[in-house]
Amino acid sequence: MDLAGKRALVTGADGFIGSHLTEALLDAGATVRALALYNSFGTWGWLDTIPRPALDAIEVVTGDVRDPHGVRAALQGVDVVFHLAALIAIPYSYHSPDSYVDTNVTGTLNILQAARDLATERVVVTSTSEVFGTARYVPIDEAHPRQGQSPYSATKIAADAMAEAFHRSFGLPVTIARPFNTYGPRQSARAVIPTIISQLAAGKREIRLGAQHPTRDLTFVSDTCAGFIALARCDAAVGRDVNMGSGREISVGDLARTLIALVEPQALLVTDEERLRPTASEVERLLADNRLMSELTGWTPSISLEAGLARTVAWFSEPANLQRYKVDIYNV
Numbered sequence: 001m002d003l004a005g006k007r008a009l010v011t012g013a014d015g016f017i018g019s020h021l022t023e024a025l026l027d028a029g030a031t032v033r034a035l036a037l038y039n040s041f042g043t044w045g046w047l048d049t050i051p052r053p054a055l056d057a058i059e060v061v062t063g064d065v066r067d068p069h070g071v072r073a074a075l076q077g078v079d080v081v082f083h084l085a086a087l088i089a090i091p092y093s094y095h096s097p098d099s100y101v102d103t104n105v106t107g108t109l110n111i112l113q114a115a116r117d118l119a120t121e122r123v124v125v126t127s128t129s130e131v132f133g134t135a136r137y138v139p140i141d142e143a144h145p146r147q148g149q150s151p152y153s154a155t156k157i158a159a160d161a162m163a164e165a166f167h168r169s170f171g172l173p174v175t176i177a178r179p180f181n182t183y184g185p186r187q188s189a190r191a192v193i194p195t196i197i198s199q200l201a202a203g204k205r206e207i208r209l210g211a212q213h214p215t216r217d218l219t220f221v222s223d224t225c226a227g228f229i230a231l232a233r234c235d236a237a238v239g240r241d242v243n244m245g246s247g248r249e250i251s252v253g254d255l256a257r258t259l260i261a262l263v264e265p266q267a268l269l270v271t272d273e274e275r276l277r278p279t280a281s282e283v284e285r286l287l288a289d290n291r292l293m294s295e296l297t298g299w300t301p302s303i304s305l306e307a308g309l310a311r312t313v314a315w316f317s318e319p320a321n322l323q324r325y326k327v328d329i330y331n332v
Contacts, residue, residue: 001079001080001121001122001232001233001235002233003025003028003029003030003080003229003232003233004028004029004030005029005030005031006030006031006079006080006121007030007031007033007077007078007079007080008025008030008031008032008033008078008079008080008081008082009032009033009034009035009074009075009078009080009081009082010022010025010032010033010034010035010082010084011035011065011074011081011082011083011084011085011111012035012037012083012084012085012086012126013034013035013036013045013047013058013060013084014034014036014037014044014045014046014047015045015046015084015085015188016046016182016184016186016187016188016221017084017126017179017182017221017224017225018034018046018082018084018085019045019046019047019049019050019186020184020186020221020222020224020225021082021084021225021228021229022034022047022050022058023050023054024222024225024226024228024229025082025229026054026057026058028229030080031059032057032058032059033058033059033060033061033074033078034047034058034059034060034061035061035062035063035065035074035085036060036061036062037062037063037064037085038062038063038064039062044060044062046186047060049186061073061074064107065083065085065103065107065108065110065111066102066103066106066107066110067110068110068113068114071107071110071111071114072110072114072117072118074114075111075114075115075118075120076118078118078120079120079121079122080120080121080122080123080124080232081111081115081120081122081123081124082124082126082228082232083108083111083123083124083125083126084126085103085107086103086104086107086126086156086159087099087100087103087104087152087155088128088152088190089152089188089190089332090130090150090152090153090277090281091190091275091277091332092190092332093150093151093152093155094150094151094278094281095332097151097155100151100152100155101155101158103155104152104155104156104158104159105155105158105159105162108125108159108162108163109162111123111125112125112162112163112166112172112174115172116166116170116172120173121173122173122175122232122238123163123172123173123174123175124174124175124176124177124228124231124232125159125160125163125174125175125176125177126177126178126179126228127156127159127160127176127177127178127179127241128153128156128178128179129178129179129180129181129217129243129245129286129288130149130150130152130153130156130283131146131147131148131153131156131157131160131178132144132145132146132147132283132286133146133147133148133149133153133283134147134149134282134283134284134285135284135285135286135287138249138285138287138289139247139287139288139289139290140243140286140287140288140289141243141289141291141292142178142240142241142242142243142289142292146160149280149281149282149283150277150281160176160241163176164176164239164241167238167239168239173238173239174238174239175231175232175234175237175238175239175240175241175242176240176241176242177227177228177231177242177244178241178242178243178244179219179224179227179244179245180216180217180218180219180243180244180245180246180286180288181216181217181218181219181245181286182218182219182220182221182224183218183219183220183221183308183309183312184220184221184222184308184311184312184315185221185311185312185315185316185321186221186315187221187312188331189325189326189327189331190331190332192209192216192252192255192256193218193255193259193309193312194316194325195209195331196209196255196256196259196260197259197263197312197313197316198316198322198325198327199327200259200260200263200264200267201263201313201316201317201322201327202322202327204267204327205264205266205267205268206267206268206270207256207260207267207268207269207270208270208271208272208275208330209252209253209256209269209270209271209272209275210252210271210272210275210276210277211252211271211276211277211282212251212252212253212256212269212271213251213252213253213284214251214252214282214283214284214285214286215249215250215251215252215284215285215286215287216249216250216252216255216286217245217246217247217248217249217286217287217288218246218248218250218255218305218308219244219245219246219301220301220303220305220307220308220311220312222302222303223301223302223303224244226299226302227244227293227297227299230293230297230298230299231293231296231297233297234296234297236296237296237297240292240296242292242293242296243288243289243290243292243293244288244290244293244299245286245287245288245289245290246288246290246301246305247287247288247289247290248287248305249285249286249287250305253269256269257269258309259309259313262309262310262313263313263317272330274330275330
């Protein structure tokens with residue numbers, strides 16, 4: 001599928017990856033409709049920070065993926081859907097698992113039902129490396145067993161299965177995109193890199209973290225967006241679930257020490273018991289096998305971890321950006 005001139009819908013466009021993907025789709029020549037979560041303040045999340053010329057080119061609609069009628073209206077006249085809207089914070093999924101089922105499972109079902117009825121040309125559903133749980137072998141390929149180690153990951157496993165079922169049952173042209181750990185400007189403070197950088201940028205000298213030994217596979221957000229677009233363009237990816245990762249792992253502790261060296265070498269790491277996951281829920285190791293992605297689309301990450309972290313630190317160092325973050329609380 002050539003995206004130039006196509007009408008694209010991004011759900012979760014008000015979020016971290018969704019806002020960047022919305023901009024990337026404009027650059028790819030698509031006409032973009034952005035679905036942001038309705039709120040009475042009239043705010044559009046990170047879309048509000050996009051430069052005016054680009055924002056003026058986007059059709060922003062508000063709604064909720066849990067509402068099938070609003071979803072159907074958002075999909076009217078659309079050629080391709082990038083479904084990113086989800087509840088993603090793992091700690092909050094321990095507190096409110098019902099809301100994760102409603103948003104992540106039922107919300108995805110609403111997208112699939114509407115896309116089927118409206119004969120949408122392509123649907124890209126967003127998965128997560130959390131569906132694998134702790135790696136049983138590395139690198140993790142698409143055949144790796146799924147294991148729901150948190151209510152969040154369980155709902156994403158269910159959403160992936162629903163997308164696969166709609167492809168197999170109804171021929172819906174679905175591709176499941178599975179980013180590992182995306183980072184960069186605009187990421188929410190519930191993620192580890194913004195947690196570390198925001199504390200450092202605010203002048204904290206004791207950086208509070210949970211477990212430091214787990215490893216993660218990190219991809220800069222512009223590379224993740226390029227991966228979404230590459231999969232949407234790839235006819236051979238229809239009906240497949242495809243991992244997107246760097247193929248490189250780093251422990252949370254080493255990541256924190258790297259960021260400390262960049263921002264404030266005198267800072268110390270402190271373990272905060274409140275931030276620890278339940279033992280059996282902690283995902284100890286994630287490392288992507290991205291060979292299928294490369295074979296299907298030619299995609300590989302272009303931004304090194306070192307360069308991506310430097311860009312992210314620079315963004316958080318801007319006072320106008322940092323003031324959006326509450327550094328004195330644990331953001332779940």
